[in-house]
Amino acid sequence: MSVKQDYPKSFSHIGITVPDIKKAVKFYTEVMGWYTIMKPSTIKKEKETAIGIMCMDVFGEDWDEFEIAHLSTSDGVGVEIFSFPHGVKEAPEFSPFNTGLFHFSIQDPNIEDLIDKIVAYGGKQRMPIRAYYPGEKPFKMCYVEDPFGIVFEIYTHSYELTYSSGAYTK
Numbered sequence: 001m002s003v004k005q006d007y008p009k010s011f012s013h014i015g016i017t018v019p020d021i022k023k024a025v026k027f028y029t030e031v032m033g034w035y036t037i038m039k040p041s042t043i044k045k046e047k048e049t050a051i052g053i054m055c056m057d058v059f060g061e062d063w064d065e066f067e068i069a070h071l072s073t074s075d076g077v078g079v080e081i082f083s084f085p086h087g088v089k090e091a092p093e094f095s096p097f098n099t100g101l102f103h104f105s106i107q108d109p110n111i112e113d114l115i116d117k118i119v120a121y122g123g124k125q126r127m128p129i130r131a132y133y134p135g136e137k138p139f140k141m142c143y144v145e146d147p148f149g150i151v152f153e154i155y156t157h158s159y160e161l162t163y164s165s166g167a168y169t170k
Contacts, residue, residue, distance in 0.1 A: 013078025014104055018148045021067045021083035027147055028071055031117050032106065034079060038070040073106070082149060091149020103143070105153040111140050122147035132162060 008168040018024040021040045026036050044065045046052040055063075061086065071079040096102045108114045115125050123147040140156045155162060 011077050013080050013083060015080040016150060017082045017084065017087070018065070019089040020148075020152075021081055023147065024081050025069050025071070026120050027123070028079060028081070031114070031123075032073075033120050034068070034071040034073055037072050037078070038068075038077055040067050040069040040081075040083075042067055046115060089096050090101045090142065091145070094151060103151045103153050105155055105159070107158060109156050111142060111154050111156050115144060118146070126151065 010125055016024070016025065016157055023034065025040060029036055034116075035113060043055055045052060045061075047056070055066075063086070069081045073079065075159065104132040111129055115129070119125055126143040129140050129142045130139060132141060138156070139162050141162075142154050143151060145151050145156060
């Protein structure tokens with residue numbers, strides 16, 4: 001007899017499409033400190049390899065090749081970077097009110113220095129740094145963009161500490 005047991009699934013990776021894979025790998029490794037697991041390489045549409053077949057399953061038939069690189073965060077979450085030769089190369093429209101992926105978030109206790117580095121590498125600070133619980137907890141956050149217009153958020157503390165009651169209370 002099998003017993004159904006629900007449990008929290010771990011986050012494996014996120015895929016990001018960029019116009020320039022080399023510039024993206026440079027940004028995410030030098031600014032975020034993420035590790036390169038697989039340097040940029042070209043994937044071609046073909047039916048002789050598992051990756052070729054999988055990509056045809058995912059992307060359909062309307063492509064010939066693309067570039068891909070694999071990075072990893074310090075806690076082992078993967079960042080899969082894609083660059084397709086055809087497609088829109090401008091920044092995506094910021095549309096948080098519509099269904100779809102709105103942003104991802106990273107964590108760094110030194111939020112000010114990270115934002116300065118993001119801006120120095122061609123990214124953008126979208127808002128002032130804000131305190132989640134002013135005068136109560138040392139938690140701060142800020143929305144930023146990478147050089148390609150992809151929006152993400154920075155937290156100074158873990159998601160669990162930020163939203164749990166009692167964490168860092170006076």
